[in-house]
Amino acid sequence: MRLQEFWSRLDERFGSMRAQSVARDHVFSVLGGRTAVEALEAGLPVRRVWLAICEEFDVPLKER
Numbered sequence: 246m247r248l249q250e251f252w253s254r255l256d257e258r259f260g261s262m263r264a265q266s267v268a269r270d271h272v273f274s275v276l277g278g279r280t281a282v283e284a285l286e287a288g289l290p291v292r293r294v295w296l297a298i299c300e301e302f303d304v305p306l307k308e309r
Contacts, residue, residue: 246292248285254295258304273297 255264268281275297276284284294299309 246295248291251285251291251295254308255298258308259302267298267302271301273301275300 252264255268258264259267270280272278272280273284276289276294277287279287279289281294281298284297285291296309298304
């Protein structure tokens with residue numbers, strides 16, 4: 246998964262306003278106590294960050 250696809254999927258799933266909040270404000274324990282943006286900046290794989298968001302927010306499997 247590429248970063249552009251990550252942001253597109255995030256916007257589609259949550260809407261642009263909430264997507265930004267999910268990515269910048271929500272702390273994920275599975276990402277080492279980081280936000281999605283912090284995890285990406287730390288070099289974690291984009292797919293791993295996306296799947297962490299999906300797990301946390303119960304995104305249906307077909308949308309992952």
